[in-house]
Amino acid sequence: xxxxxxxxxxxxxxxxxxxxxxxxxxxxxxxxxxxxxxxxxxxxxxxxxxxxxxxxxxxxxxxxxxxxxxxxxxxxxxxxxxxxxxxxxxxxxxxxxxxxxxxxxxxxxxxxxxxxxxxxxxxxxxxxxxxxxxxxxxxxxxxxxxxxxxxxxxxxxxxxxxxxxxxxxxxxxxxxxxxxxxxxxxxxxxxxxxxxxxxxxxxxxxxxxxxxxxxxxxxxxxxxxxxxxxxxxxxxxxxxxxxxxxxxxxxxxxxxxxxxxxxxxxxxxxxxxxxxxxxxxxxxxxxxxxxxxxxxxxxxxxxxxxxxxxxxxxxxxxxxxxxxxxxxxxxxxxxxxxxxxxxxxxxxxxxxxxxxxxxxxxxxxxxxxxxxxxxxxxxxxxxxxxxxxxxxxxxxxxxxxxxxxxxxxxxxxxxxxxxxxxx
Amino acid sequence: xxxxxxxxxxxxxxxxxxxxxxxxxxxxxxxxxxxxxxxxxxxxxxxxxxxxxxxxxxxxxxxxxxxxxxxxxxxxxxxxxxxxxxxxxxxxxxxxxxxxxxxxxxxxxxxxxxxxxxxxxxxxxxxxxxxxxxxxxxxxxxxxxxxxxxxxxxxxxxxxxxxxxxxxxxxxxxxxxxxxxxxxxxxxxxxxxxxxxxxxxxxxxxxxxxxxxxxxxxxxxxxxxxxxxxxxxxxxxxxxxxxxxxxxxxxxxxxxxxxxxxxxxxxxxxxxxxx
Numbered sequence: 001x002x003x004x005x006x007x008x009x010x011x012x013x014x015x016x017x018x019x020x021x022x023x024x025x026x027x028x029x030x031x032x033x034x035x036x037x038x039x040x041x042x043x044x045x046x047x048x049x050x051x052x053x054x055x056x057x058x059x060x061x062x063x064x065x066x067x068x069x070x071x072x073x074x075x076x077x078x079x080x081x082x083x084x085x086x087x088x089x090x091x092x093x094x095x096x097x098x099x100x101x102x103x104x105x106x107x108x109x110x111x112x113x114x115x116x117x118x119x120x121x122x123x124x125x126x127x128x129x130x131x132x133x134x135x136x137x138x139x140x141x142x143x144x145x146x147x148x149x150x151x152x153x154x155x156x157x158x159x160x161x162x163x164x165x166x167x168x169x170x171x172x173x174x175x176x177x178x179x180x181x182x183x184x185x186x187x188x189x190x191x192x193x194x195x196x197x198x199x200x201x202x203x204x205x206x207x208x209x210x211x212x213x214x215x216x217x218x219x220x221x222x223x224x225x226x227x228x229x230x231x232x233x234x235x236x237x238x239x240x241x242x243x244x245x246x247x248x249x250x251x252x253x254x255x256x257x258x259x260x261x262x263x264x265x266x267x268x269x270x271x272x273x274x275x276x277x278x279x280x281x282x283x284x285x286x287x288x289x290x291x292x293x294x295x296x297x298x299x300x301x302x303x304x305x306x307x308x309x310x311x312x313x314x315x316x317x318x319x320x321x322x323x324x325x326x327x328x329x330x331x332x333x334x335x336x337x338x339x340x341x342x343x344x345x346x347x348x349x350x351x352x353x354x355x356x357x358x359x360x361x362x363x364x365x366x367x368x369x370x371x372x373x374x375x376x377x378x379x380x381x382x383x384x385x386x387x388x389x390x391x392x393x394x395x396x397x398x399x400x401x402x403x404x405x406x407x408x409x410x411x412x413x414x415x416x417x418x419x420x421x422x423x
Numbered sequence: 424x425x426x427x428x429x430x431x432x433x434x435x436x437x438x439x440x441x442x443x444x445x446x447x448x449x450x451x452x453x454x455x456x457x458x459x460x461x462x463x464x465x466x467x468x469x470x471x472x473x474x475x476x477x478x479x480x481x482x483x484x485x486x487x488x489x490x491x492x493x494x495x496x497x498x499x500x501x502x503x504x505x506x507x508x509x510x511x512x513x514x515x516x517x518x519x520x521x522x523x524x525x526x527x528x529x530x531x532x533x534x535x536x537x538x539x540x541x542x543x544x545x546x547x548x549x550x551x552x553x554x555x556x557x558x559x560x561x562x563x564x565x566x567x568x569x570x571x572x573x574x575x576x577x578x579x580x581x582x583x584x585x586x587x588x589x590x591x592x593x594x595x596x597x598x599x600x601x602x603x604x605x606x607x608x609x610x611x612x613x614x615x616x617x618x619x620x621x622x623x624x625x626x627x628x629x630x631x632x633x634x635x636x637x638x639x640x641x642x643x644x645x646x647x648x649x650x651x652x653x654x655x656x657x658x659x660x661x662x663x664x665x666x667x668x669x670x671x672x673x674x675x676x677x678x679x680x681x682x683x684x685x686x687x688x689x690x691x692x693x694x695x696x697x698x
Binding site for chain 1: 430433440441443444447448450451452453454455457458461469470471507511512514515517518519521522524528530532533534536537539540541542543544545546547548549550551552553567568570571574628631632634635638639649652653656657660664665668671672675676678679683
């Protein structure tokens with residue numbers, strides 16, 4: 001560092017600056033350089049903030065947003081915040097509610113508020129619609145009596161509690177739903193009913209499928225990486241091209257190829273039949289097996305590259321030493337060589353696992369409904385049902401799991417700095 | 424290598440290992456080879472044995488407005504996204520490698536994170552964010568989103584190259600009177616160019632193969648090549664898909680060879696220096 005500071009600004013220094021002590025001038029030059037480097041990073045940082053971090057933050061916020069009742073009945077939601085939740089709301093709140101319902105009758109905002117309330121309590125939608133139709137109340141009736149006359153449920157504390165809760169600006173509803181839980185009438189967290197509890201299943205499937213793909217990649221990647229390390233450079237470079245070519249080929253090309261290979265009249269089935277192993281073509285694609293095969297194929301290079309770079313750095317001397325000391329070959333491999341490859345195994349496995357957790361295209365094209373992973377449901381809620389709260393909540397859970405693993409990964413691979421793509 | 428004194432068991436294992444590794448290589452390369460001949464099939468089945476050879480599927484995709492439009496869209500979006508990612512990523516890499524400040528590791532991790540965040544999440548987030556700004560369904564929006572996905576590859580490759588860069592050369596240039604800008608263009612840039620080109624190739628390949636974000640963000644008229652392939656595979660997988668796939672395979676082979684050439688060239692430069 002000292003050499004840098006000595007040469008940098010000396011030639012350009014102003015005469016006035018020359019009068020300053022050397023220490024001050026050095027400090028100044030250091031600071032200027034630091035600012036320059038930060039200025040180089042700044043454009044990218046700002047760019048990613050605006051087009052990546054901010055949008056993702058906004059998406060995550062949607063998972064706790066609760067806009068419907070606030071949008072349909074803003075003043076009522078506001079007034080209910082001051083209610084203590086005991087007995088029935090005061091007459092002033094009722095007046096706000098009745099006035100707002102009258103004004104909102106027939107608007108889409110009220111309809112979506114009613115839909116939102118219905119998710120908390122079955123029958124709430126019709127209650128809201130019926131009440132809005134029946135207003136205004138006849139002159140002279142007390143508000144509470146008038147509402148009770150329209151529907152006796154307005155006389156129950158629970159009805160108002162539900163509205164107060166659904167009217168809060170933030171809700172844990174979607175996040176809990178993404179973990180198959182919900183709030184009961186008293187606001188306690190309870191397990192969701194069986195027909196609503198589908199998300200843990202999806203998340204579990206995502207984890208399981210990623211794990212299987214990771215193990216397949218490890219089992220296939222390890223022997224190949226080991227062979228590539230043990231070959232002379234010229235032939236290993238040549239074989240490496242066979243690993244890198246699929247890596248560079250479009251994922252959609254590979255998906256299409258696998259459909260061609262695995263279909264019932266495809267080469268794989270033809271070969272198996274020719275060998276007499278099977279009589280009828282096997283169903284190899286559009287099921288779990290097809291997704292596993294294609295995902296393993298796509299992610300295998302991500303396992304091989306870190307494994308290869310770690311194995312390349314292992315000196316063969318240790319293995320020879322073990323053998324010369326009388327250790328049998330397989331044992332020396334297992335006890336001496338294999339432990340040294342573990343950093344590569346972990347880096348590759350984590351990378352493959354992280355990447356497969358976010359897979360969408362391959363299961364969507366090669367799998368059936370039972371093969372769809374978390375990403376599919378995020379896309380489904382965004383495109384098909386336009387339930388952004390649920391899409392955001394599932395994104396939060398998936399992103400949380402991914403980032404946790406990414407932190408572990410960067411701790412591991414950080415020292416070696418050998419991300420698979422760096423090659 | 425097999426030693427002369429290896430036991431029979433070791434010999435067997437040695438050859439078994441080679442056979443296994445060969446099968447794994449076959450697994451890797453077979454799907455890419457198998458689709459190429461089918462693009463020259465004269466009938467409309469994607470199956471072996473082929474009926475005969477013809478170029479009809481290539482004629483079909485060249486004559487098809489849909490595919491031509493998709494290619495045009497890809498050629499608008501990918502180069503622009505690559506350029507953006509390379510410029511921003513290279514500048515930031517120089518700043519990152521040369522400086523040392525608290526939180527640098529965290530900042531680097533954040534700048535690389537688009538590589539690991541599930542693409543669907545990026546797609547949904549960017550779509551919901553861009554839609555009110557009028558950027559959804561626009562080329563600008565698509566280019567910005569694709570650039571985000573390309574940035575991590577530029578950063579990893581360029582920082583890796585810069586770490587092997589001899590900073591004394593910059594000092595030498597400065598001591599000979601070159602100003603920082605001149606030094607950058609005449610000394611730094613030519614030496615780290617292979618790293619920048621590889622990063623750019625990665626960014627280009629990422630964008631050129633991107634389908635998920637495009638699925639959310641692009642209007643129907645803005646379907647890129649992979650987006651069109653996605654639709655094609657989903658609806659009716661025909662030899663026309665195989666023809667497009669073959670063209671893409673040729674393209675990725677070219678990119679890979681360029682990259683290999685760059686790598687060998689820089690390796691030669693490095694070893695030449697140390698001698």
